Amino acid sequence: xxxxxxxxxxxxxxxxxxxxxxxxxxxxVALLEARGDIGDxxxxxxxxxxxxxxxxAPGTLESRLVRRGxxxxxxxxxxxxxxxxxxxxxxxxxxxxxxxxxxxxxAKAVANGYEHGALIDAADVYRRLPQLGAGALGGxxxxxxxxxxxxxxxxxxxxxAVHRGASxxxxxxxxxxxxxxxxxxxxxxxxxxxxxxxxxxxxLGADILDRLLGHDRFTVVPRRGELIVFDKxxxxxxxxxxxxxxxxxxxxxxxxxxxxxxxxxxxxSQNIADRTDTATTGTGLEFLLATGRALMPRLLDEEVxxxxxxxxxxxxxxxYVVDVDPAQRYxxxxxxxxxxxxASMALAEHVVELLAEQGVDVSRRDDLPPVPRMPNVGExxxxxxxxxxRIAADPExxxxxxxxxxxxxxxxxxxxxxxIPPGDLDGLRRRTRVLMGRCQGFYCGAEVxxxxxxxxxxxxx
Amino acid sequence: xxxxxxxxxxxxxGAGPAGLTAARALARDRSVLVLDREVxxxxxxxxxxxxxxxxxxxxxxxxxxxxxxxxVASALEAGAEIATETAVTGWAGERTLEVTxxxxxxxxxxxxxxxxxxxxxxxxxxxxxxxxxxxGVLTTGLLQNLVHGLHVSPGRRAVVVGAExxxxxxxxxLRRAGCTTVLMTxxxxxxxxxxxxxxxxxxxxxxxxxxxTAVVRVxxxxxxxxxxxxxxxxxxxxxxxxxxxxFTGDWIPDHELVRLGGIDLDPATKGPRVDPAxxxxxxxxxxxxxxxxxxxxxxxxxxxGRHVADHxxxxxxxxxxxxxxxxxxxxxxFRWVAPSLLTPGSPAPARRRLLLWADGPRPTPRVVARQDxxxxxxxxxxxxxxxxxxxxxxxxxxxxxxxxxxDVTIGLR
Numbered sequence: 037x038x039x040x041x042x043x044x045x046x047x048x049x050x051x052x053x054x055x056x057x058x059x060x061x062x063x064x065v066a067l068l069e070a071r072g073d074i075g076d077x078x079x080x081x082x083x084x085x086x087x088x089x090x091x092x093a094p095g096t097l098e099s100r101l102v103r104r105g106x107x108x109x110x111x112x113x114x115x116x117x118x119x120x121x122x123x124x125x126x127x128x129x130x131x132x133x134x135x136x137x138x139x140x141x142x143a144k145a146v147a148n149g150y151e152h153g154a155l156i157d158a159a160d161v162y163r164r165l166p167q168l169g170a171g172a173l174g175g176x177x178x179x180x181x182x183x184x185x186x187x188x189x190x191x192x193x194x195x196x197a198v199h200r201g202a203s204x205x206x207x208x209x210x211x212x213x214x215x216x217x218x219x220x221x222x223x224x225x226x227x228x229x230x231x232x233x234x235x236x237x238x239x240l241g242a243d244i245l246d247r248l249l250g251h252d253r254f255t256v257v258p259r260r261g262e263l264i265v266f267d268k269x270x271x272x273x274x275x276x277x278x279x280x281x282x283x284x285x286x287x288x289x290x291x292x293x294x295x296x297x298x299x300x301x302x303x304x305s306q307n308i309a310d311r312t313d314t315a316t317t318g319t320g321l322e323f324l325l326a327t328g329r330a331l332m333p334r335l336l337d338e339e340v341x342x343x344x345x346x347x348x349x350x351x352x353x354x355x356y357v358v359d360v361d362p363a364q365r366y367x368x369x370x371x372x373x374x375x376x377x378x379a380s381m382a383l384a385e386h387v388v389e390l391l392a393e394q395g396v397d398v399s400r401r402d403d404l405p406p407v408p409r410m411p412n413v414g415e416x417x418x419x420x421x422x423x424x425x426r427i428a429a430d431p432e433x434x435x436x437x438x439x440x441x442x443x444x445x446x447x448x449x450x451x452x453x454x455x456i457p458p459g460d461l462d463g464l465r466r467r468t469r470v471l472m473g474r475c476q477g478f479y480c481g482a483e484v485x486x487x488x489x490x491x492x493x494x495x496x497x
Numbered sequence: 498x499x500x501x502x503x504x505x506x507x508x509x510x511g512a513g514p515a516g517l518t519a520a521r522a523l524a525r526d527r528s529v530l531v532l533d534r535e536v537x538x539x540x541x542x543x544x545x546x547x548x549x550x551x552x553x554x555x556x557x558x559x560x561x562x563x564x565x566x567x568x569v570a571s572a573l574e575a576g577a578e579i580a581t582e583t584a585v586t587g588w589a590g591e592r593t594l595e596v597t598x599x600x601x602x603x604x605x606x607x608x609x610x611x612x613x614x615x616x617x618x619x620x621x622x623x624x625x626x627x628x629x630x631x632x633g634v635l636t637t638g639l640l641q642n643l644v645h646g647l648h649v650s651p652g653r654r655a656v657v658v659g660a661e662x663x664x665x666x667x668x669x670x671l672r673r674a675g676c677t678t679v680l681m682t683x684x685x686x687x688x689x690x691x692x693x694x695x696x697x698x699x700x701x702x703x704x705x706x707x708x709x710t711a712v713v714r715v716x717x718x719x720x721x722x723x724x725x726x727x728x729x730x731x732x733x734x735x736x737x738x739x740x741x742x743x744f745t746g747d748w749i750p751d752h753e754l755v756r757l758g759g760i761d762l763d764p765a766t767k768g769p770r771v772d773p774a775x776x777x778x779x780x781x782x783x784x785x786x787x788x789x790x791x792x793x794x795x796x797x798x799x800x801x802g803r804h805v806a807d808h809x810x811x812x813x814x815x816x817x818x819x820x821x822x823x824x825x826x827x828x829x830x831f832r833w834v835a836p837s838l839l840t841p842g843s844p845a846p847a848r849r850r851l852l853l854w855a856d857g858p859r860p861t862p863r864v865v866a867r868q869d870x871x872x873x874x875x876x877x878x879x880x881x882x883x884x885x886x887x888x889x890x891x892x893x894x895x896x897x898x899x900x901x902x903x904d905v906t907i908g909l910r
Contacts, residue, residue, distance in 0.1 A: 265622075269756050316627040318713060325625075337764075339749065342622045344630065421586060422595075424500055424602035431599035436584045439534050442597070461632075476620035477635075479535075482642035485649070 039219055040064040040203070041396075043231035045210055045245060047074040049186060049380045050372050051237035052193035057384035058235075058391075059200035061398045066229055067194065067202055068222065070209035070241075072459040073466075075190035078239050079377070080466060081314065081346025083263070083303060084295060085277060086110070086120060086182040087378045090145035090153060096355040097386075099148050102375050105382035109189065110182070112381060115407045116192040118185055119295050119414020125181035125277035126156075126164055129173045134281035138176045141281070145178070152179050167273045169330050181277050185295045185413060186377050187466040192410045193380070195455045199405045204456065205229065210238075213248045215364040233365045233396065235387060239349050240311045242357075242370040254357045254370055258311050258347040261303025261374075262320035264328070267474050268415070270299040270338035278331065289327045291335065296441075296469060297415030298341060301328045307350070314345045341474050348373045358383075360390050367391070411450055413469050420444050437487065438480045440473025448484070452491040464488055499595050500603050505530045507809055508594060508607030509577075510585050510754065513540020514795040515786025516613035517568040517577075518554065518802030523809060524577035530605060531577055532596060534584040539565025540615060542795050544641035547669050553796035554803070562645075564795065588758045592781050609809045612769065612777070612784040613802065614751040616791035618663070621715070621744050628714040633721035637667040637745045644674045652741035656724050657681045659745035660706050661885030662794075667743045668704055680737055682710040684729060685884045686858065715742060746885060748791035755784070765826075765833035766791060772819050772838040773846035773892070774808035775801065780818035783809055790835040790852045793887045797848070804847035819843060822900045823868070828908030830857040830882065841900040851890040853907065855882045863910040866894050873897040873905065882909070 044055045047069030055067040071077065086109060089102035113120045129135040138155055145153040154177045161175040162168060198204050205226070212223040213234070222229040238245045243256045271293060280288025292300050304320045321343060329336050350373055351357060357370035367390055369383055376383070392398045412419060420426050420433035421442040427434035432446030451458060451467040458464040461484065465471045470484050477484070505528040509516040512533035517540075520529045537543060542550055545561030552558060555567065572579060583598040585605075593606040618636040633652055635643070643649045655671050657664050660683035668678045681704050707726065713734070714725035723738045750768035761778035763770040768791060769777045769784045777784050785805045786798035812818070822840035827833050832854045836846050859882040866874040874894040882888045890907070898905045 264625075269753065312718070315629045318627045321625050321627055339619075340623045340625060343625065343627070421584070421597045422499075422602060427597070427599070427602050431601075434597050434599040434601060435582055436534060436597060439584060442584070442586060474623070475617050475636075475638075476622060478617045478620060478638035479642075481635075481639040482647045482649070485643070486647055 039230040039232065040066045041231070042233045042235060043068060043220070043222055043229055044235045044237055045222070046237035046239050046242070047071070047194065047204070047206070048077060048237065048239045049075060049079040049190045049193070050239070050369055050376050050383055052190045052197065053380035053384040054235055054237055054369070054387050055197040055202050056193040056200070057381070057388055059197045059202040060401060060404055061388065062401055063396070063398070065197065065202040066205055066231065067197060068205045068208040068210060068224065068229060070207070072207055073463045074194045074204070074456065075187055075466070078347055078349060079186055079190050081263070081344055082186055082374055082377060083290065083292065083300065084184055084186045084377065085292065086184040087375055088150050088178055088180045089148050089375070089378070090150040090178050091141060091282065092148050092375070093354060094144065094147035097358060098356050098375060098379065101356070101379040101382040101386060103149050104385070105379040108381035108385070109184065109378065112192070113184065115409070117410040117412055118188045118192055119412060119417055120182055120184040121295060121414070121416050122180060122182045123276050123293055125178040125279050126161060127176040127178070127279045127281050128161060128168065129175060129281050130171055131173070134283060135173045137281050137283065138174060141176055150178070153177065164276060165274070165278060167332050167334050168278065169333055183277070183293060183295050184377070188410050188413060189377065189380070191456060191467065192408060195408045195410070198455050199408060206459070210245060210248070213245070215249060215366065220365065233367065233391065235367045235369065237369045237372075239372065240347055242349065242368070243351070246368055246370060249361070249364055249366055254351045254353055256311070256349050256351055256371070257307050259350040260306045260308050260313065260345050260347055262316050262324065262343065262345045263300055263302030264321065264324050264340055265294065265342040266299040266301065266335060267339040267341050268297045270335055271297050273332060273334055274299050289324065289331070291328065291331055295414050296472065299335060301335065303346070311347065314347060316343050316345050320345070339474060342472070358386065360394065362394055408455070411447055411468070420447055437483055438470040438473060440475050441469040443468050443470045445487070448487050452487070457491070458488070461485065461488060499589060500601070502596065502603030502605050504606040506608045506813060507611060508532065508592070508605050509611045509613060510594070511540065511613035511615055511786070512538035512569070512579055512581070513613060513615050513786060514542065514568060514799035515802040516540070516611065517572045518799040519611055519613065519785060519806050519809070520572040520577035521575040522803050522806035524572065524575040527810070527813065529577040530607070531572065531579045532583045532585055532594070532605065533579065533581050536582055538569045538579050538581055541638070544645045545666055546645050546673070547666065550795055553794070554799040555796070568799070585754060588754070591779065608781065608813050610782045611805060611809060612754055612782065612788055613786045614754065614788050616748040616750045616787040618745060619747040619749055624744065624747060626712060626715060628725070629717050631715065631717035631719055631721050633717070633741045634715060635741065635743045637663050637670070637743060640667055640743050641670050644670050650674045650676060652676050654679050654739040655741040655743055656712070656737055656739045657743045657745060658712050659683060659747070659885070661746050664745040667745050671743070676741060678704045679739055680704070681706045682712055682726065683708055684711050685709070712742070748787070750788045750791045752788065758782070763833070763837045765837070766835055768835075770824070770838050771836045772822060772840040773836050773843045774819065775805040775836070776808065776819050776840070781812055790887065793852060797887070801847045808844070823898065823902050823905050825895070825905045825907065827853055828906050830855045830859065830909065831907065832856050834907055839895060839898055839900045839905060843900070845892045849892045851892055851894065851907070853888045853890060855884050855888055858883050859909055862888070864890050864894060864907065865910050866898060866905055866907050868898050868905045869903045875910070
């Protein structure tokens, strides 16, 4: 392979955003991902909330980038077709300590540049959240907290990067790095990649990659968060994100609508040693159910559609660990925890600034392809099964293959022939919602497997 | 806006045993349109490729696929129209449904609507079984689709969670696909299924059954490597190696249309609350089959379909709805009873039986019905109560219950 200007290591939401941004400049870009799909680790298992940044630590890089990223992603979501809903959040105080904390949180929001937080009394809390469990004392409303499809976001970034000419190198796990005087060689299990600059967006592995370059400045401690997703029939119970008031005892558990029309309860928060251990636990699920029962008793009457666990890339630092090493021509984006989804586009913008400071030519290209229009998987927007005109034009959009999530054969076909097709059932699920629903494949699992298998066979794979 | 489509006398949602049998009975003198989202009509029996179907309704023993074909043929012969690949996604009016198919997005309106959407097994997440999320975790429904529809072998060594009728059906399917069932587990004191399966099947299939045992964890990153068992008697935990786990039974009605329509739900069955005429709380909307009793055998669902036809016809002719009545409530050890509403002037239910589902066994059950503080009926029945199968009680138990009174409870002495 020829030498690229920038190699971005890590195809999560942050790496995809960086690759997209850099490929819009006069730079050649390679995006290296160890796994078989983008967004396949931390980015696929988060709470998918687009944060205003109201509760960040004021003055931090994280605060600034979350605030900026929120605006950037909202602006990008429209043309790219990324589903996003401004459902708003209510922080609910359940005891006097939490109630006393609300005005401080509102002041903190202002310090973070967010002015629209409003204190409300208990009656107002129950007016907004009639199904909330008994005992709420008051709340703080953050009207701009939103929910977003994190998978579509990562996919849109990566798709646009590829359309702009970036090389997407899946299954390229970096095993060693040699930084020379003008270029750096990244040794991967699929051959070498040579680049002038390296951006480390390796998420849970960012510290390992950093050490390969001889640094020792942070350690990722995977923080496992278990989540329970309830049936779509539960969705009328919750119209806003219900946030706990952060206290000294931790951040707590939230209840939120999801962009797919479900209700989510979680996450737990547990530091673990194994960076690949995304198993759910009996104690974790029991804790969530007990918490959920107090938060919203009727939620527990509804069926559970899915349980899963994600790992956040927590570090010993209170802020993102972002740094440039000019000698190694190396940019570190470390410790990008759960706010990384919101901050992703701002982080990409930040990388451009950092490269510009180092004299890299980051002038914009004037020959960019249009923003890709992603298929809508958001429940609040018109989906193909309900689109009479679209079905009339192409009957495959009326031929449902996944009944629970109402996914048509046309959408599966589109995903399988898209710029970045899925490599497995999980990837197809993320792109279309197949198998995401309440039956978990009872009805359609075999047929979906057949469609994926037929596509793989046609590829000779 | 959804374009407005056609109107018929009766719309049936679901072309399984209940829906097809009702369609056949009604199509003789009414226009009947059966909607089914699958490519092929016939319902769940299509993929249950073993004997045991048709005993009570067709008076013969046949395989699931042959039974399904026969029901489809009979409905068509009687003049019913069956639209497959046609998914009902919601309501556009009292008896108007929103429908998606390759032929378009439209509505279908019925003078009457019969919901016969059946039931499915709860998959692993709904059972909150923790652990890894590898490939190789199935339900019986998915297993049978894979094996009979796709001719895919699920694996080599399977653990089957459950030891009821459907669980043995899963074992048969696994065996056909060359996968050995190394263990069946049940949280009950003994595996339960019909005698036809129990003795001979256990011998012939040589499957050990771990009783009082729960599967509490799935292990394996990419593919299942094993499951962790919890012995409920001793509290001990143990691992069993396997590459496939099949979660069987634990049925939940496919009640989405009931919920979306705001039709009264029975919290015990989680299906619509119906009276003995299988009428729901919405006038002209009926429900039959395993949507109402999750689950009984296919032939019993089919006989529901035959039963409901007369009442659908009566509604079409007279437009009278039942109004309110007394709820019928199941007491421990029973989980649910169907039908669960006693309405004034209502007929007897299908086969003159109340259906109940029990969570624990009772060898010599004495069934008692009470209402407003007094006993209104009792029966000592010669057949046992057993978990994992329907317990049938003669409807005459409720002969003295008052449809205008309070809740009628059914329990054991």
